[in-house]
Amino acid sequence: MQRILIILPVLVLGACANLPEDRVPGGEPSEAPGLQVAAPESDFAAEDTVLYHLLVAELAGARGDLDAAVQHYLSAAERSSDSGVAERAARIAVYAGDNKAARRAAERWTTLSPQAPGADEVLAIIALRTGELEAATNHLQAVIRASSSLAAGFDEVSALLNREVESGKAIDVLQRLTQRYPEQRSAHYALGETALEAGRPRLALTAANDALSLSPDWRDGYLLRAQAYLATGESELGLADLQRLLRQSPEDYDLRLHYARTLLDLSRTQEALTEFQRLMERRPDDPQVTYAAALLAMDAGELEMAREYLLKMVNSGERADAAYYYLGRIAEQEGDYQGAIRWYSRAGGDYRAEAQLRISLVLAESGDLEQARARLQSLREDDPDLAPRTFAMEGEMLRSAGRLEESLAVYNQALAQSPGNTDLLYGRAMTAVSLDRLDLAESDLRQVIDAEPDNAHALNALGYTLVDRTDRVREGKQLIEQAYNIRPDEPAILDSMGWALYRLGEPEQALDYLEKAHERSEEPEIAAHLGEVLWQLGYKDRARSVWQQVLKEDPDNRFVTETMRRLTE
Template sequence: MLAAALACGAASAQSAEAAAAPEAPAAPVENSSLDAPMFYQLLIGEMELRAGRAGSAYEILLDAARRQGDEALFQRAVDIALQARAGDQALAAAKAWADAKPLSVAPLRYQTQILFALNRPAETAVPLSTWLQKLPVMERPGLITALPRLLQRMPDRAQALALVEKLVAPYQSAPATRLPSQLTLGRMHLANNEAPKALALAQAAQASDPASAGPALLALEMLPATPAAEAVVTAYLARPDAEPAVRLAWVRALTQSQRYAEATPQLEQVTRERPQLPDPWLTLGALRLELRQPREAEQALLHYVELAQAPKGADGSAAATTPTASRPATAPDEDDDADGDAESGGSATTGLNQAWLLLAQAAEQRGDLKGAEQWLAKVDNPQRLIEVQARRATMLARQGKIKEARAMIRAVPERTGDDARAKAMAEAQMLRDVKRWREAAEVLAEAAGRFKDDVDLIYEQAMVEEKLNRFAEMERLLRRVIELKPEHPHAHNALGYSLVDRNVRLPEARELIQRALELAPGDPFITDSLGWAEFRLGRHDEALRLLRQAYGARPDTEIAAHLGEVLWAAGQKDEARRIWREAQARDAQNEVLRETLGRLKVGL
């Protein structure tokens, strides 16, 4: 109001000047309701605040707000108390504001937020309920949807759920608020570890509004722990008007479970519907690379590079016309200065560096080592130096230049302890790639001595020990991983699979693998291990079901070897040969596939 008074004075002066000019008659003056005593009260309050006496300023301005009934003054008093970290005084001012202005929702919002800040969530029921009642009908769904976020700081999840149930009860049948009420209750049940109730609410919400993306997004939050939620997601994505953002979220869920074969067609659909969005092309390239489809990966990655370097539209998509991705894989020398303005670490440069690394990997898969080096030369990010040098070292090692490869990794500067650990992991992985198991074991053992109880290092040690047929040491290391990190799915799976592969302690192996699958539902490699265990236990039908599921999610060569063997044993030899041929076309040098075909004396 002080600012308004000063502005009013300035306006009056300007009006007087305008009145002096006969050609411009003065506009009518609207006098402020601010009288002299109130003016000086506000002035004194602001002066007290400027002098560092926040308590006195708060009292003066709150009194002025009560006497004047002005919302801006109430808010000023609340803000002064909050800045002074006087939560109780801020709450008192917000309550006085609500009493003075019963139709206003702003003081109710302040009360709610202050109560949460004061860790008094149980007292929020009244202001939240009143806030919901006073909101316009069209704004009410937004607040209902925001309730889980508002209440996430409540430590007692059951209490938070009970509060939300009470708050939304009056709105569950109204058309405008039925869907947000169902989704909000679903999220609260999920936060309270009641996934079946959350799923039932997501299903009910989808039945009431099949076109809404909300039920699918809620179902995605339940994955992978609640596989039945997939049906809600896939039902929504079957609609022609499904939002690409939901499809991309589904892709993320699939890739986190390594279900790359299922994720790929989803991404392909996104790239057809929104071809100017760069990021889906990058992800598609990475997935195709994982599926050992280097040429298809290159096409997608080159699309990404062209889009990432093109001028951007308002929605973040490329403004240029759809690229053709017709550049050959041997053209990595083109000028890439288009991202020069983002060298400070922007997302465009980050994505391009990732694309260069993936293109290098694709070229390497095709045997084009010169092209791979050209792509690596484009990576201009010190943070990725170890990754780049490790890639170069692996290419050297595959040419038999082991000494030079190891020296290349070891020459990378170590700025932090994490760099030293990353270098050890990179060197060990390079040695594993060329089957130098003993040297890899030495590197990992030395690193494990420097980084005590590092779960990842111990796990990698165990994998190398298995290759050296030192199974007792492998088991000791894996059990140490499980001791340090009981929820480590791959340690359970690796130990179980090793037992199955050696055809020993099969019931124990099956229990270990089942526990791994509980920790990582849907993981195709763990599903493959369980299928292999069932086969060794003589349960051929269940083995075939599991292995088909695993291969459908990720057509990996080793999974194909197992599935083919079970089909062969079941007399389905034509299908077995077909699957083995597919696998051989992707990776003819795979040891598991070659051993399987040799042992069964099968020629393709």
Template sequence: MKVILTIQLALLLSMAGCTQLPRTGDAIAHGSAASAGAAPATELTADSLFDFLMGETALQRNMPDVAVESFIRLARETRNPRIAEHATDIALRTRHFGEAKEAIDLWVALEPDSMHARQAAVALFVANGQLDNVRPHVEQLLKLEPETVDKAFMQINKLLSHHPDREAVLKLVQQLAASYPDLPEAHFAVSQAAWSANEFKLAAKAMNQALELRPEWEMAAVHQGQILQKIDKDKALSFYDQYLDRFPRANDIRIAYIRMLMEEREFDRGREQFQKLEQVNPSNPDIALAIGLLSAELDDLGSAEKYFKRALQLGFEDTNTIHFNLGRIHEIAQHNAEAMDAYLRVTGGERYIAARVRYAFLLAKRDGIAAARRYLKTVQVENEQQRTQLLMSEAQLLRDSGEFRGAYDLLDAYLRKYPDQVELLYDRALMADKIGKLDVLERDLRKLIELRPDNAHAYNALGYSLAERGLQLPEALALIQKAIELSPDDPYIMDSLGWVYYRMGDLKKGVNYLKLAFDARSDPEIAAHYGELLWMNGAKEDAEKIWQSALEEHPENELLLDTVRRFMK
């Protein structure tokens, strides 16, 4: 363990910035605990005694320059390793790196097998970025205790992590590892250094060599999977599959595999891996919840319900999250009574307000808007943000039922009372548009842009409104371009951009952007716009197909119906 401890200490020293000086010369008089009695006694001459006393006095008076100079000179004259060690310690602590190098060189020359001397040398040269000088000292450290070389290699990259030249670090680690071709940890260290240098193919090759020497090494396999993701995601997935075939109980690998599958949105395969993980950990509620969530994502509502309830039975701590998710899957399945019951079981936490809102929407379907609004007014809130959420939900209820004036009046009254609730400006602007208060729409959106200049939807809504009315089209284009800059992948903003180009007479650009929007999201209003531009561009059959498909899924969408009526009389 001494090699490991030495490298760890070297790391600490390399980062040390302590300037507090030792107060006594005990280390010189008695030697360090590790090497007491190892050095010959030194008879001090008058000059040496003077340097010793001057150094001690300088230490006591916090005069580091004088102390360092005195002890370096004393070490040079006496060639006593304890004095060289003490001079090194003072120079390193006070960041006199030039003098520290001289003291360390002398110390190493006097005690070439001293772990402490080698450790101090590594610390100094790493701190100064002198990797060429590091190598012989690390090699000697590795040789001093060969039984711990494996653990030492696992520390080497950490020791060198502060050096900015990652290619130089890689070269050094390769040189150090070359003497240990049969040591898995040596190849692991090379792989880590290559990873840091963005040499991913080399990193994969080195980690593969480590795994050939120790196939069951899960840590190496996890790293190999991460490396392969940088090179070829399919190869990474194949690697995980093959490794788990050989070592089916390698849970760390399976978790890494699942994480990658989630990133790639391979939910079906991810659920399969979670189920295999569950076979090994049948009493883990977290795994049951994860399988439930993936099942819901895959629209397997029966399995989702089963695993959510299993997570409850196994004692999953956050019951509110599970009840909320049970409510969602019941609502999707149109089991509204069960959904309402589940939502009411959410008694706190982050999902509390959302659960109460969903309950209100289902209540509106069952008992009407008035009952839902009365219920929302009974919900207890803890802060203004929650109160605002409930108000926005109440306005949404009114909007969904076509009561645009009621929604506008509700939002308007609240904003008059709480003018700082900028979140409501956007909603009031939309309702103002519905009831023809275009001055309010424009004023609210411009104010929102002023207050929240990164709000892409505000730019988009204002630009689209201007384009729809054929007003200030250059400004409308600039606003929507700003929105797309803030949110480049938003299909609704792409739709607006295509629409404003159409309004400006650039049909070709309009069609291109509407196609991008429609390919990203087959929304009925995007379909209405895209179909109109295709029709105007002469592709009437394509337009009819898009409209017909959209009508099958959204037969009551007003914009879509109006567009179809205008063109297919």
């Protein structure tokens, strides 16, 4: 029979050239045109009959007729003593989703080759698909036994379960298997890994602990437990497990990289930077580590350090476009506008569009608003996909410059081209507030909220506008509360909550929110609000201190100067 499987592709190619188009040998039209192979004569040898069914199956598969392919493969399998034919029939039936045929072929396979682990794999898949979890568990146990090791077996089973069934069934089967292998750490690990991927970190934590109880020094067990702790929010315990492993293997580069990335995910910037610097000492030419260290240094305010790392990337040619872009960001942050433009101009690839937009911002910041607008117009002509963003930037530049009517006109033009764009609606609403067009502002913000009910910025903006500019203070506070429930640590939202409470005659409660907002942000408007509440509560020295911090940097700040004038007149 092995000869049949070897010569079959040759026969298929020959048969394809001789197939009739639309008639069977008797001369009558075919009821199912397209697949026509003469049936074997009754005196054909059994081997020729098998060959016939294999030939028809291959042709059917080539034409996309899986049902016919499965039936002919199955017929071949039932007539052949070659387990390879039965295996092929079983796998094709599984692929076609014909569980009944797959079961028959797999049973034939096990009859011909009782020790074939692949047959149990197929039977397990069929049982999983039909909801027979105990039967599936039995077959998967056979797969594990046939593997080179228990660890390899559980890896294979985990991959099969994750591929074939949803997480609930996968976990159910793995729990059954761990009951059969309670002393095998690989069983508990497989369960924990699947539970973690399924969003069940507590179950993963239990499984990791069970694995570690069997192998107290097992590296993979600690890594799994660390991930589970992090997923439950117990970050210190997760980090402790990673630190334990690092103490045992301080030279393990991949482990330290994993630890550094974990710190980064937890926003522990300074600690992450320290770890990335250690990694750079080990592998100074690793571009990914250099890049991560550069961004962390920027985030930590270590601009000289960041510049050094980015220039190293430029010199090496690794991720040079990213380096040019971030060197531009550093120059911009330092007020070196010409330097920023030079760096941004060199950024290409995925960073080109963003860099060109930043050049427009730099031009506006340096006072060349018309040149900034011209560049934005050129960008949207070159790339229409950038149009909404360039319009939003242009509108905001004009609003910041006090050219409110022009800003409104830009937003109107943009929304005529992109109606319903929430970024443009939000931008126009902010300009409308500045123009005292509160009706337009409310309409635009409500459109944003209707489209994006969880848009905390829009909820807060509308709520604050109602609190600050109308007598609908309680209605505004309800909107701010919705925003607060979504983003409770956002400084602007904390400020709005405090201001709403103050406007409702509750300055003591307002003070708590405003102090939290001021701790998180140095925005002058927040300082103005905090100072006013402190003043009204009798803490006038503290109020003056808060205001003076702003006036040192910006002596003419309108939020603070107007507040001071109103309270001291």
